[in-house]
Amino acid sequence: MGIGKLAFFLLCAFLCQLVFSxxxxxxxxxxxxxxxxxxxxxxxxxxxxxxxxxxxxxxxxxxxxxxxxxxxxxxxxxxxxxxxxxxxxxxxxxxxxxxxxxxxxxxxxxxxxxxxxxxxxxxxxxxxxxxxxxxxxxxxxxxxxxxxxxxxxxxxxxxxxxxxxxxxxxxxxxxxxxxxxxxxxxxxxxxxxxxxxxTIPLKFSSYLTNLGLSDTQIYGILPKGVFHLSNLESLDLSDNPQLTVRFPTTKWNSSASLTKLYLSGVNATGTIPESFGHLTSLHRLRIASCNLSGSIPKSLWNLTNIEVLDLGYNHLEGPISDFFRFGKIRSLSLRNNNFNGQLEFLSFNRWTQLGLLDCSVNSVTGPIPSNVSGMQNLYSLFLSSNLLNGTIPSWIFSLHSIGILDLSDNHLSGNIQEFYSESLYRVSLKQNQLQGPIPKSLLDLQGLQFLLLSRNNLSGQIASTICNLTKLLVLDLGSNNLEGTIPLCLGEMSGLWILDLSNNSLNRTINTTFSRGNQLIVIKFDGNKLEGKVPQSLINCTYLEVVDLGNNELSDTFPKWLGALPYLQILILRSNKFYGPIKDSRTDNLFAQIRVIDLSSNGFSGDLPARRFENFEAMKMIDESSGIREYVGNIYSYYYTNSLTVTTKGLDLELPRVLTTDMLIDLSRNRFEGHIPSIIGDLIGLRTLNLSDNRLEGIIPASLHQLSVLESLDLSSNKISGEIPQQLASLKSLEVLNLSHNHLVGCIPKGKQFDTFENSSYQGNDGLRGLPLSKDCGGNEGVPQATTPFGKDQEEEEGYSTMISWQAVLMGYGCGFVIGLSIIYIMLSTQYPTWFSRMDIKLEHKILMRMKRHKKRH
CATH class of the missing domain: 3.80.10.10 (Ribonuclease Inhibitor)
Known part of the structure; x- marks a missing residue:
């Protein structure tokens, strides 16, 4: 058999075996x-x-x-x-x-x-x-x-x-x-x-094509060799804030192969270098939160293959219109920078692939272009917190693909048109100048989860069809001109977390019945014209953290049953017509988590509820060790912020967010009487305590010195007597003190914060002496005893006897004055020691000041 035939036979045998096997x-x-x-x-x-x-x-x-x-x-x-x-x-x-x-x-x-x-x-x-x-x-x-x-x-x-x-x-x-x-x-x-x-080692495998080390707490300086790995296609080092990245200033060895570069959240302080222009194969570039500044280099426009570009949360600047050059872009985020100019680049008919556009928190001006087309794939549009004006163009409402629309915090005006998209699940148009009714089409969107239209000029009534939004999580219609009644069915929306109807013209009683099993965390009905009682069905809102019913016309006794809500942290009933005493109870463990309670400007009466204060367990702690700022009721803080108006430090302030450490008790402008309970001193987390404009008497409890983080204390316009406890001088955080218009006596404490308070903190207390008052507080005189406080009617009735007693005092002062002058003359003529002279001069000064004060009062 020849060699050729043998080879052919062996090949056939091998192929047969291969096929057979x-x-x-x-x-x-x-x-x-x-x-x-x-x-x-x-x-x-x-x-x-x-x-x-x-x-x-x-x-x-x-x-x-x-x-x-x-x-x-x-x-x-x-x-x-x-x-x-x-x-x-x-x-x-x-x-x-x-x-x-x-x-x-x-x-x-x-x-x-x-x-x-x-x-x-x-x-x-x-x-x-x-x-x-x-x-x-x-x-x-x-x-x-x-x-x-x-x-x-x-x-x-x-x-x-x-x-x-x-x-x-x-x-x-x-x-x-x-x-x-x-x-x-x-x-x-x-x-x-x-x-x-x-740190990252200096050497990597030369074969490396994909390196992903995001959020690994690597630190130090990134070796330059990483940018020169010739086969590198994807590099992700994002979310490593202690990693310093210095971009090459010349061409990178990996520039020909690199398609994905993710460096968001690293320390890359400086400008974007011209070398980025060599990354012509780049499809995705994320360099957000890198402390980058300056303008966009012209070379960046060479990246014509870019599909995803994220430059957000930097300090970049320049005209936003230059970004029209990225024709293949699918996702463009320029959020939180200093870009300016107008959005006319949207008019170019080249955005057929664009799915996300985020230009929020910049300085973009002018109207949104009206002649925009070709955005049939746009799903997310963020233009919030700019300087946009004019009306919202119709093409935005006509987008069938849109799922997220955020145009909040601008100067947009006109009506909200009807929406055509059935994909919408988040709409935020808050803080503009929009007017007219809430469009009906919004209330038919079965997938809508977030609806935020607050701080506009919307009018009309809230249609009951809003309850058809079964997936709604956040409903924020506050600060508009809405009127009529609150729809009864709102209480049946089992998935709703935030319900904010504050600062409108809603009226009549709250007849809404809140069903069992609901998920409500925040209810804000404040600033309306609501009447009647607090609905008992609120007790079914097991997860409530915030209840704000302030500034209405509600007439009811104190709803102590709200204290059974296990997570309730904020209760605002201020400026209503609540009345009657707040009954004490120590055994029911109500309001254990309360952090802010504001009952001011009502008709509450009787003694302060000392045993209620004893239940305020959350206020008995100071928790600042973690350093993490936590907010109350802000489960969706990215979409909704739980603002609150409180009186603190003598001012009505709107807190855009309420920290868990912002603890406040405001019982001012009521008819409370009796003593200030010393148990308040156990509430060491308090930052604001306001008991002003009541009928409180007795002394200031020394236990208040335990409130080490207290920033504002207002006990003004009461009938409090006695001295200011010297222990209060230890309050290092106290910024505002108001003890005016009481019956306090004695020396004002010295040192620390007390050296910063002005006359207004003490005016209307004739028995107080010392700085900042002009009445000297000497150390050799006895402290006047506290007198029984008088009401205005009592003062008028006893005015005559008071006048007689003061005549006797003046006679004494007159005799004393003559004797004092005689002593001075003798001292001067006999050359008595100078220290004795100074003491008598002070005595003379005090006598004169008392006489002047008496003449002024009578």
């Missing part, structure tokens, strides 16, 4: 099948994780079929050994054991266990024994703890992805550096939200 089923070795079944039986199927793309891949694994045919399993065609296992999104739940049977699959090359629920299991060091692995993905499967150093032994790895929820996973010191040193073949490295807490 490929037609046979792959026989999975028994040990491999057993290992897989044991692994499967370790977990349950998480039925709660039935999202799109998630399904239980192991559900149909069984002994009767070849394991190489199982879902997610791939075997070597020649040996039958399992070489790939893809169980991502397989709804697995349970503990991942350190000695799992999975580690018997020693020939594995690709292993993907991402997006399961391994219930806080540790990553086993035995992963390091799977030495043939080229791909390993353990991301978002609830692993916790330390990433074992043994992972660094997987020297064949091309892809390593161990992303997690923030800081559930971490490296030991130097292990991250060891990882990069050993894994020299890496092409993809994703460790987002893993706590690395170290």
């Amino acid at each position: 490929s037609s046979l089923p792959h026989l999975c070795p028994n040990d491999q099948a057993l290992a897989l079944l044991q692994f499967k039986n370790t977990f349950t199927i998480n039925l709660d994780a039935s999202y799109s793309g998630y399904y239980p891949k192991t559900a149909k694994w069984n002994k009767s079929t070849d394991c190489c045919s199982w879902d997610g399993v791939k075997c070597d065609e020649m040996t039958g050994q399992v070489i790939q296992l893809d169980l991502s999104r397989s709804q697995l739940r349970g503990e991942f054991h350190s000695n799992s049977s999975l580690f018997k699959l020693s020939n594995l090359k690709r292993l993907d266990l991402s997006e399961n629920d391994f219930s806080g299991s540790l990553i086993s060091p035995k992963f390091g024994e799977l030495s043939n692995l080229t791909h390993l993905d353990l991301s978002y499967s609830t692993f916790t703890g330390i990433i074992p150093a043994e992972i660094s032994r997987l020297s064949k790895l091309h892809v390593l992805s161990i992303e997690s929820d923030p800081y559930e996973l971490r490296f030991k010191p130097h292990n991250f550096e060891l990882l990069l040193k050993n894994l020299t073949r890496l092409r993809v490295l994703h460790l987002s939200s893993v706590n690395i807490s170290s």
